[in-house]
Amino acid sequence: MQREIPKAYEPQEIEKRWAQAWFVEKLFRADPKAPGPVFSIALPPPNITGSIHIGHMLEHTQIDILVRWRRMSGFQTLWLPGMDHAGIGAQFVVERQLAEEGLTRQQLGREEFERRVWQWREQSGDTIKRQMIRLGTSCDWTRERFTLEPALYRAVLEAFLRLYREGLIYRGRYMVNWCPRCQTAISDLEVQHVERAGKLWYIRYPVAGSKEHIVVATTRPETMLGDTAVAVHPDDERYQHLAGKKVLLPLVNREIPIIADDFVDREFGTGAVKVTPAHDPNDFEMGRRHHLPEIDVMTNDARMSEAAGKYAGLDRYAAREKIVEDLAALGLLDRVTDHTHATGVCDRCKSEIEPRVSVQWFCKMKPLAEEAARVVRDKLIPIVPENWEGVYLDWMERIHDWCISRQLWWGHRIPIWHCADCGAMTPARDSRVELVNGRAQAASGPEQCGACGGSKLAQDTDVLDTWFSSGLWPFSTLGWPDNTEDLRTYYPTSLLISGYDILFFWDARMIMMGLHLVERVKIEERIPFHRLYLHAIVRDPHGLKMSKTRGNVVDPLEIAEKHGTDALRFTLAVMAAPGTDIALSEERILSYRAFANKIWNAARFLFFNLEKIEAAGVTLEELAAPDIRAAAPYQHKGEMALTDRWIFSRLAAVRDVISDALEHFRFHEAAHVIYHFFWGDFCDWYIEWVKPRLGAADREAAAATWRNLFSVFEAALRLLHPFMPFLTEDLWHKLPQRAGAKSIAFEPFPGPQPARRDADAERQMALLQEIVVAARNLRAELKLDPKKKIAAEFAASDGGVRKLVEANLDFVLPLATLSELKVSADRFDSSGGATRSSAQFDLRIAYGDAIDVKAEVARLRKETDRLAKDLESKRTRLADDTFRSRAPAEVVRTLETTMAERQAEYQKLRDRLAQLERAAGSTA
C-alpha cells in the first residue's frame, strides 16, 4: 500500500474543507446531558460593526485552544457564540452610510432607520459568522445569540424592571457627558481624555456697586454666559472683603453672587473661579451645594442656545472667539496664557464632549460594586494577570453611578411609560416580549398611568447603553430569567477571556449584574465566570496600535488565506505571553508556516514507508496504540529500545508542561514546548535515529519501531491539535490506523504518564547526542566532505559510557557520518588528531593534512578563556565559608561536581592548546 501526499503543505483547500465540515455537521454542539465535568465559555460577542480583526483572532484563538484542549481532556464543553448590537457603534456606521447618500437618520425617521440598521446587522453579522467558521472556531453555532433578539430583550427587561423596583435604577437631572455629534449622553467610560494645548483666559468681572474687579481664569470663556456665581476659597484673605457681594456678569449683565467654597484651589489662576453649573461637573456639584440656578446655554449640537442671548446660533468654538473679542473690546480681558489640559472626547467619534445637565437614567453602582469587589478580593474570581486585580478593585472603590440611557434609535427601548397628564412614570408590568413588525417590544406596557389612571401614555424614547445588555451576556444567553437546563448546567461559566480594554465596560458589569440578578443563594454560584483572563493587544511590527487611520491593520482572513489559519494561530499563541502586547510580523508567521510544513512532511515520511511497514509484517490496524490516551509504547522481547524509552519519556514530560501551561494561560510556553518537541526531539533526533532500524532484518524489532513511530506521531498530533486544528485534523484522517475516524477533536488529549518518565534514558540519550554533535563539529572544523564517511576514535574511562556507545553505534555512526568508531578506555592525550573532549569522553579524528591550526587555536583560546573565568568564579564561591554554610547543601554539592568536571575539561583543552601552539611554532 502506498499513500502519497503532496510535498508541500498547502493549507487553503484543506482548511476550507474542514471548516465547512465541522460547521455542517454541528460537531461542536454542546449536550448538557453528556458525561464529564463541564467547561463552558461565552464568546465575547463581536460588535456588528464590520468584520473580524486580528484582535478577535487572538481572542478566539486563545479560547479555541482552551476549549479544544478541555474537550479532548474529557470535559463536556460549551462555547457559546453570538454578537452584540453595539448601539452607538452600529448607529454610527449606518449614519455614515446614510451620509454618503446625503441622508440623515432624522430624514428617514426612527422606524425606517431601525430597518436600515437591521439590514446592516444581517450583512455584518453574516460576515463575522462566516469568518469565524472559516477560522475554525469550535463553538456551538446552534446556540448563537444576538443581544437585540427577543429572548435577550426579555432578559434586559427583567433586569431593568428588577433594578428599577429596587430603586437601583433612577431617572434624574444630572451632569452627563454629552456628545454633540452623536447627540446622546455617554458614560464616563466612553470619554477619552486627551491632552491638548489650550489657553487660559483671565476675565475681569466687575464687582457690583464698586470700581473693583474680580479676575477669574477659564479655559472655556463661552460658558461664562451660563455663569451663576463666582467662587473663592473661604479662607482666601485676598477675597475676604468681597464675601456676600455680587458681580455683574459681563456681556450678559446679570448679577451673580460671590460664594465661598473650599473646592476652590487658591493656587490655581487667581484663586477665583467662575461657576457654570450647567456646563462643568465641578460647578454642577458646587451649584447644587449653593442652590445656584443651572443655565444651559447650548443646544444638542453644541451651538449656543437662546439663553446665550446675542450669541445664540453660534457654534461653541465660534462663540468662544467672539466672546473673547468682545471682552477684549470692553477691556475686560485681563490676560491670556498658554495652558495644556485634558479634554474629553467621544470614544466613538472623537468630538469634544460637552458636560451638560440633562435628564437621564442612571444605575446606582455602589451597592452592586461591594459584592463585585469582594469576589475578586476573595479570589472567587482570580484575574490573570494578577496586577489587574488592583486596577479592578480601585475602580470599584471609587465607582460613580452609570448613565445607562442613550438618545439613540438603535438599542433596547427603556420599558417605562410617561403620563401626559401627571408626568408620572409607569413601568412595564413584567418582562414578557412580543414581536411587532419583526421587532421585539415589551408585551406588557401599561394601559393606564399608575399614578393618576390617565391613559395618555407614551413610552420613554431613550434606549439603553449597549453594555447594559452585554452585562447580562453569560446568563441571558443561557435562557435567564428562566431556569433552563443550560443555565443550570453551564452557569457560572468556567472562564472569561477578554481584552483588558473592556475590563470596566464589560467584565466588571457582568460581575455586578450576575451577582445581583442570578437567583441563587451561594455567591460562588452567582458569579458569571470562575476565572478571568485578560489577553493582550495585537500591535503592528513596530509595536503601534493597529488602526484603520494608520493603515497598519492586518486582516486575519487575508493572512489565513496566504499562510494558513494554523500558522497564524500558532504565531499568536507562541507570542501570547500573559501581560505582554503582541507585535505581529509576517516573518514570524512564515516561520510557523514552515512548522506546519514540517509536520506535514513528517507525516509524509511515515506514509511514504507503508510498504516497508507491511513488509515488516505489521498490519495497519496494529499501528494504532493499544491505549490511545496513554500513547503506550510497544515492546520488543519485553524490552524497549533506548530511543523509544527516551522519546516516550520526552512525550510524557512535554505533555505535562503543555497541560500545566494551558492551565495557567501560558499559551506561549505550551506552543514553544510542543514546537521544540516536534521539530527537535521527534524530527531531528527520533526519526533520524530510527531510520536505520526501520528496515532491520529482525522483523519484530522493525515492527516495534514502526509502531512506536506511529504511536508517538499520533500522540504529537493530539498535543498539537488545539493549536493547529486544521492540519492535525487532516493528518489524523490520513493516518492508516485511524481510518474512519470522526474527528481528532474528540480523541483524547494524551494523559499524564509519570511512569514513562525515564531519567536514565534522557541522560544516556543526551550523552549520545553530545557525541554526535562533537563528531559533526570536528568534521566541520576539518572541512571534510559532508558525505564522506570517516573513522574516529572514542575514549571514555567509564565502562558504562563505553558500553552505551558500543550498543548504539548503529545510531551514532550514520548521524555523525562515520565509518567506524574505535572505542577504548584510555583517555587520549592531546596529540594525533582533531579532538573534542568533555568530562566524560574524548573524541578524535585523525588530521590528515586538512586542519586549520589557526582557527583551532583561536577556538581553543576562546573556550579556555571562558572556562577559566567560569572556574574562577566557582572557585571563589566554593572558597566562601558563608556560601558553604548558608546555601542549601544540594546547591553546594552540584557546584562541586560541575567544578570538578569543568576542571578536567579545562585541563584537556589547555594541553591541546599548548600542544598546537608548539606545533605551530615549530613549523613557523
Next chain:
RNA sequence: AGGCCCGUAGCUCAGUUGGUUAGAGCGCUACCUUGACACGGUAGAGGUCUGGGGUUCGAGUCCCCACGGGCCUACCA
C-alpha cells in the same frame, strides 16, 4: 495628580516561585540539493540583561532612585 506595564543578541520577544555555561524566531556566516521536508539539514558568530545603589552566600529575577518608552484612571477651572 495617582497607578500600572515595559526597557534582555542586529530585529521582535521568552525567561513561574532568586541557584549550573541567560533562551527562541527571524536575520547573519560557512558548508550541504543525503528518497520526509531548501517552508530543509549541519556547524557557527552574536547579549552580562538601560544606568546607579541596596537586600542576599547568590539577582536578568526582590527593594529604592534615575533615565527612556507605552498605557490606564482622575471633577482643579
